[in-house]
Amino acid sequence: MDGSQKQLHIVMFPWLAYGHIMPFLQVSKFLAQKGHKIYYISTPKNISRLPKLPPDLCSNISFIQLPLPHVYGLPPGAESTSDLPIHQVPYLKKAYDKLETQLTEFLKKSSQVKWIIHDFAPYWLPPVATQRGINLVFISILSASSIAFFGPPSELLSGRRQRPEDFTMAPVWLDYPNNLAFKLHEMVGHQECMDSVSDFERVGTLLLSCKIVALRSCYEVEADALRVLSKIHQKPIIPLGLLPPSLPSNEDKENENWEAMKTWLDTRRDKSVFYVALGSEVSLSQEFMHELAFGIEKSGLPFIWAVRNRPFVEGQLVQDILPSGFEERVSGRGLVLRGWAPQLRVLAHSSVGGFLTHCGWSSVIEALGFGLPLILFPGASSDLGLVARLMHGKKFGLEIERNDLDGSFTSDSVAKLMHGKKFGLEIERNDLDGSFTSDSVAKSIKRVMVDPEGEPLRANAYAVKEIFSSVELSNKYLNEFTRSIEEFPPSDTEV
Template structure:
């Protein structure tokens, strides 16, 4: 690439695995197109990233910024997965203190003309403005969620002030949809808010960015993307769905895959459901046990990946699987503690359903293999909105829960699992999900969107300094 045309781009994700990986995926694409990427995060997060392919090493530079210590943040914690939800505000305070290091780096790196950033660094516009740098807000959320949150004026002090205000579909969503939070979802999300709310952070950045990009496509969310254009009056450039690649057989990172594959190979096609509630989901012991009993009552084969979350003191909490559960289901169920090769599992022909916490990445992975969804949004962020979106599009079925406190019954869990997996009433849903492989798993389609995104930066009107 002509060095004059080569862009120098900073990537600056939030400190959560579900943000760090999509930012890396986009970095690799931009680097492949000949642009130079400075990928900035903390040392521990950078060290956990997969190795770069040799041909990209010269175009991606990892810049580790030590995370400043703040009172209340457990020593050594550098990502949300290492914290209970009520400690996340301290991580946001520490992240905000990266402003000094980032400003110094940008002053030294005069070639940087773009920063691709996340929802959190609300202080970034003034830094970029002083240095004549353009901003791309890369949201890892789906278009429907961002549209639901509304224009900057709404995020920065609009009419929705109480959790109850978020339980109705907003007026600007001008097409048939069911997008709204349940009351218990909004209440739990407030636990991870800092004194600067997530709404204020995102609103400030949406107001100032030159381009808004997001993990979506017109084939899935054309109405929401249209609403976003109307709300923000600036370029909205979807990135595509960024379907992840299956690890190659030579990849030895999945230590437990051989035994798992052998177990799956012994099962009939589409007879097993997979349960994984993400790396950062925290549920009460009571809810986990009710979920376990529902899984058991379904009578179907399953794999359940269980992660014990850190407690208040940072130690792991007691085991959340009910006593005796594993013995009772040993003939048809596997409980895996810690981590599982999720992509490999979802790609296996024995998997016929996915009981998910509704993280957008997990939904994309499942539908990329045509696996229907048993929707169980637990945790903060936009998980409830994703559940409603997928339920409304009939690609999954949401497990019914009490709107006020989130409670549910094991019978409803079992019923929902069976509907998605085997019941005749679920046949249309299974067919819809299978058909989605053509969109969610389509790398070529995603690359077309990434090409368009790359061009939007390459051809962006130059600032006065560049003319």
């Protein structure tokens, strides 16, 4: 920290989902490295899941555990979305809202806190902060394109889009060529995880009240969306960079099952294996899981599939969601993992050549950071469908302009390619109910992995590897974000 710069006391308050908790921790570490005091607030179980801090950051980051209040309908011990099927997430939101009392008490005892960096959910936070002269920063871990699609607060709070059908077309304020729209089944599915206070009301209220909107994005990837966001919000829109994660160290607990997986991967040809993971929150029906499994089997290609068995799927207790005999039939070329998989290690292995993904923004960033093309199978929650459209794009076969002699390229050439946005192929599904066939799954896998028609797509994914994996680029954006907070005019409201 600059000698003339005062240390800031900052609260970090993420939503209760692993895909939110980890990016918030990355930002916390960066701010702590700059000398600021961070209070990272979450529930005990979520904090216990976090990796250990480097010794040099321990004095600047304090983990504040707030016990999650009980609400009727929330299973005992559930403290994050990964602990629940989608239809029970509304109960988690109700419990999260009840953290208001504990957070307010913490702020009363912590008079030096002048910033709260929050997520999409705590719509009740603005009056709590205003009363104590605290500024708010809204960090969105979604893509800039997704946030731009949802529009200004006026649309979110009382706009024309009220029915699921209203979200199946690109909005008028996206004034650049795009294909951003939900499929009907995606919006219907997302409604299952909203409680009496809709996600749109939560986000709209917070966008109105925050001083800064920060996003997990960068101009090299989403220049048009960031420009639109500045236009419709009329407040600082600050990219954080893509926050590429680091591979875990060899001492990490995640290493326990890795050696056997690595041995299996080491026997495979380069780029021959595709990895399948549907995230910690996506729950498919048994029918859909069977159809997906049959498609993976029909592809005939080697694969690793991280299968997360949930105790309940669509309210039904299930012992094993895979088809009977599936693992025996594919045992010569497929590896099925139960539960948690070391995703970064798998994606980084030279034998892995593609990723069948649920289209979480974090997973997409990880895959493209290793230059891997995407087989897009979006879940029906959050902005997963929009990410699929963003990666599938309208055009096919664009390549980044590179120097013929040394292969170098410019950020402008990357931005030019991103207008085409063809880094993955979306598995064909029925727009109304999300159904699909095993043949469409197999066809998409083969096209992305081995078919000649997929070569431009594979080249495009590899070409943006340097952008999506660049810690230097992300740190540049994080530096700018840090300065924006440090230099922001003090609040007029005094405690």
